[in-house]
Amino acid sequence: MLARRRLWHTYALWISALVTLVLAASGVAQLWLIQRETRTAVEAQQALEANRASARIDRFMREAGTLLRASLSLLDSGHIGEVDADVQVELLRLMRQAPAIDELYWIDPHGMERVRVSRMGSDRVGTGEDRSGLPEFLNARADAPWFGPVTYTGNQPRVVMARRGWREHSGVLAANLDLAQLRNIIDDTRFGREGHAYLVDGEGHLLAHPEFLQVLARPDWTARPAVQAAIADDSADPGDLVEFDTPEGESVVAYFTKLSVPGWRLITEQPRDEAFAPVYRALATALLILVLAVLAGSAVGTVLARRVVHPIQQLAEGADRIGEGRLEHRIELARGDELGHLATRFNQMAERLGDSYRQLETRVAERTRQLAAANALLHARRDEAEQASQAKTRFLASASHDLRQPLHTISLLVGVLRRQAVTPEVGQLVNHIQASVAAMEALFVGLLDISKLDAGMARPVPGDHDLAELLRRVAASHGPEAARKGLRLSVVPSRCAVHTDAVLLERVLGNLVSNAIRYTQHGKVLVGCRRRPGGIELQVWDTGIGIAPAQLAHVFDEFYQIDNPERDRGKGLGLGLAIVKRTLDLLGHRYALRSAPGRGTCFSILLPTAEALPRVPAQPEALAARPRIAGAFVVVIDDEADTRRAMQALCHSWGAHVLTAASAEQCLTLLDEHLRDPDLILSDYRLREHQDGLAAVRQVRAHIGQPVPAIIITGDTATADLRRVTDAGLPLLHKPVGADRLLAAIEAELGAHPTGGCEVVETQSDSDHEDSAGR
Numbered sequence: 178m179l180a181r182r183r184l185w186h187t188y189a190l191w192i193s194a195l196v197t198l199v200l201a202a203s204g205v206a207q208l209w210l211i212q213r214e215t216r217t218a219v220e221a222q223q224a225l226e227a228n229r230a231s232a233r234i235d236r237f238m239r240e241a242g243t244l245l246r247a248s249l250s251l252l253d254s255g256h257i258g259e260v261d262a263d264v265q266v267e268l269l270r271l272m273r274q275a276p277a278i279d280e281l282y283w284i285d286p287h288g289m290e291r292v293r294v295s296r297m298g299s300d301r302v303g304t305g306e307d308r309s310g311l312p313e314f315l316n317a318r319a320d321a322p323w324f325g326p327v328t329y330t331g332n333q334p335r336v337v338m339a340r341r342g343w344r345e346h347s348g349v350l351a352a353n354l355d356l357a358q359l360r361n362i363i364d365d366t367r368f369g370r371e372g373h374a375y376l377v378d379g380e381g382h383l384l385a386h387p388e389f390l391q392v393l394a395r396p397d398w399t400a401r402p403a404v405q406a407a408i409a410d411d412s413a414d415p416g417d418l419v420e421f422d423t424p425e426g427e428s429v430v431a432y433f434t435k436l437s438v439p440g441w442r443l444i445t446e447q448p449r450d451e452a453f454a455p456v457y458r459a460l461a462t463a464l465l466i467l468v469l470a471v472l473a474g475s476a477v478g479t480v481l482a483r484r485v486v487h488p489i490q491q492l493a494e495g496a497d498r499i500g501e502g503r504l505e506h507r508i509e510l511a512r513g514d515e516l517g518h519l520a521t522r523f524n525q526m527a528e529r530l531g532d533s534y535r536q537l538e539t540r541v542a543e544r545t546r547q548l549a550a551a552n553a554l555l556h557a558r559r560d561e562a563e564q565a566s567q568a569k570t571r572f573l574a575s576a577s578h579d580l581r582q583p584l585h586t587i588s589l590l591v592g593v594l595r596r597q598a599v600t601p602e603v604g605q606l607v608n609h610i611q612a613s614v615a616a617m618e619a620l621f622v623g624l625l626d627i628s629k630l631d632a633g634m635a636r637p638v639p640g641d642h643d644l645a646e647l648l649r650r651v652a653a654s655h656g657p658e659a660a661r662k663g664l665r666l667s668v669v670p671s672r673c674a675v676h677t678d679a680v681l682l683e684r685v686l687g688n689l690v691s692n693a694i695r696y697t698q699h700g701k702v703l704v705g706c707r708r709r710p711g712g713i714e715l716q717v718w719d720t721g722i723g724i725a726p727a728q729l730a731h732v733f734d735e736f737y738q739i740d741n742p743e744r745d746r747g748k749g750l751g752l753g754l755a756i757v758k759r760t761l762d763l764l765g766h767r768y769a770l771r772s773a774p775g776r777g778t779c780f781s782i783l784l785p786t787a788e789a790l791p792r793v794p795a796q797p798e799a800l801a802a803r804p805r806i807a808g809a810f811v812v813v814i815d816d817e818a819d820t821r822r823a824m825q826a827l828c829h830s831w832g833a834h835v836l837t838a839a840s841a842e843q844c845l846t847l848l849d850e851h852l853r854d855p856d857l858i859l860s861d862y863r864l865r866e867h868q869d870g871l872a873a874v875r876q877v878r879a880h881i882g883q884p885v886p887a888i889i890i891t892g893d894t895a896t897a898d899l900r901r902v903t904d905a906g907l908p909l910l911h912k913p914v915g916a917d918r919l920l921a922a923i924e925a926e927l928g929a930h931p932t933g934g935c936e937v938v939e940t941q942s943d944s945d946h947e948d949s950a951g952r
Contacts, residue, residue, distance in 0.1 A: 223432035254808030313339035379440020403431035589823035669705030674787035697721035807832030841873035862891035
């Protein structure tokens, strides 16, 4: 009895203390989390308002810059000549499109002002005044607009925007922008009861404020902590909230963000009492709940200790007897709570232990028979797995078109986004999307290689080749990749010559070196060759993680990877060695793989020795500079509306003129409305109503009477279709096609087939082309 009482007191004390401690710690943690979450919410709200307002201001400035760039593009491409009257007409059209522009003037490459148009004054044409000393002429660039300091005409702030053309004869186009519209954007940026935003330049001068009289007074706000933090470093990114007291004695919290105009900052402010009002209310509520919870916890702990001690003793005694082997013993505890259920579970456990003991031998015999039956089915399952692997390859090849089409459109749209001026947050999202699209492109390239090898399209062209040049290209291609990981890529020079297909062998060696770099964390990767009785042995050594003996038989399977159960894209796709094996089997070269876990791996290829040393080819003449796509007339034929819109936006961003159509018939109809023949045709291979891109290209060429350069884009991997395009002599791009790869192919075709470039103004805008194509 005395022991039970001591146990009761001990349990009561510890349970009460534990409950009180847990509740107190939970309350303190809750108070801390509330304060932190509220501060995060305040910062997120101000960041949202600041980013929203800055995006509107950047859009306003970017629209003016886009119009300047469009006019300069006409000067670059020669659509308007250097006649002052033609330039005046273009500048008047530009002012009608941009109400915020008060004045426009064009300075020729020699610094002479040739044309000036103004809303407030008379136009001046052919004055020839020397403007070579103006900041806008000296500082204007072709890749981005230049902004001058903010000035005030009357009560309105204004800023000079200037941009230089890409070509020498284009000169500089400058505009005087009225910034009155910024006041409307700032007036709309209000949150809470008293939260507001204002705009300052790089010197802390106030440019826009909800109270217009503040702007008219032109105060110097460089002493305000929020302004100091915003203009302290022009390259600084937005930071945490800034808390300070205004000269009027009010405590405020502020947040700032950068704009596309250098030096400009948008700052949001809100009274601290208003911003952190939820914290004060939550603190009072949490303290009250904490006090009540501690009192209730103490009372509950006392009651629980009284009800737990006796049942625990019964459970302990029953458990001891069952532990001694008396499986027939049962614990008598008539309770409906958890302890009663625990006693029932003890009794069930004792009963099941007895049953298990009696049935153990029977189950062992049954499992033995099942294992024998499973072993008998093993060979059949292995045959089914091999058939499934072949079916998987056929399925991936046939379904790739439907998978490639949306990814192709996404890749084009990402290319458009990368050329837009966006906020840093949006730029980071675009980079993430670009990385994901690049990973999918790498997967499809690997699948395409597998499909080509399975279909027998990769036909080796053997010849005598010098290994020195092959090793040099591999070192140049993979050296930067190894350097980024801190590895040393060593390529031993060689004078050996071998008889093989140099293109396929270079692809094999590139996959082996890339695979070695990927699985090597420190040390080096060594590439070299040795003479053997059967030929030249090419070897790739690494000091990586190595391969266990049980895994050596599987590393050449598709999608098999070592130490990558989570399928991390950064560790590859598992297709490299599968492509290596099939390519070497196609070439007929023997290969071997040796590896030690934790020490590294060696892959070797035995190549036949060349019968004669290969002749060094003559150096090709220097290629002429590739023409720029800007100003070219490109025709896009694709039955997918999303792809047409993405292609149109991407080509527009490169400065090209675009006509889009869903079929060859619609393209011919739209071409009749133009006075200029296209410079290039981009056509999808698979079109609707059983049409294809080859037939569309032939119809367009026949319609205009000349062999216009053309590029076929396809998501198909069927052997017959690919051979049709190859036999037609047209370049073929496999979807998904990234923006950079598409631009390189376009410029290569334009360079190989130069045109006269007829300078004719189109009778219909590009946007009208897209609308007509949709109808």
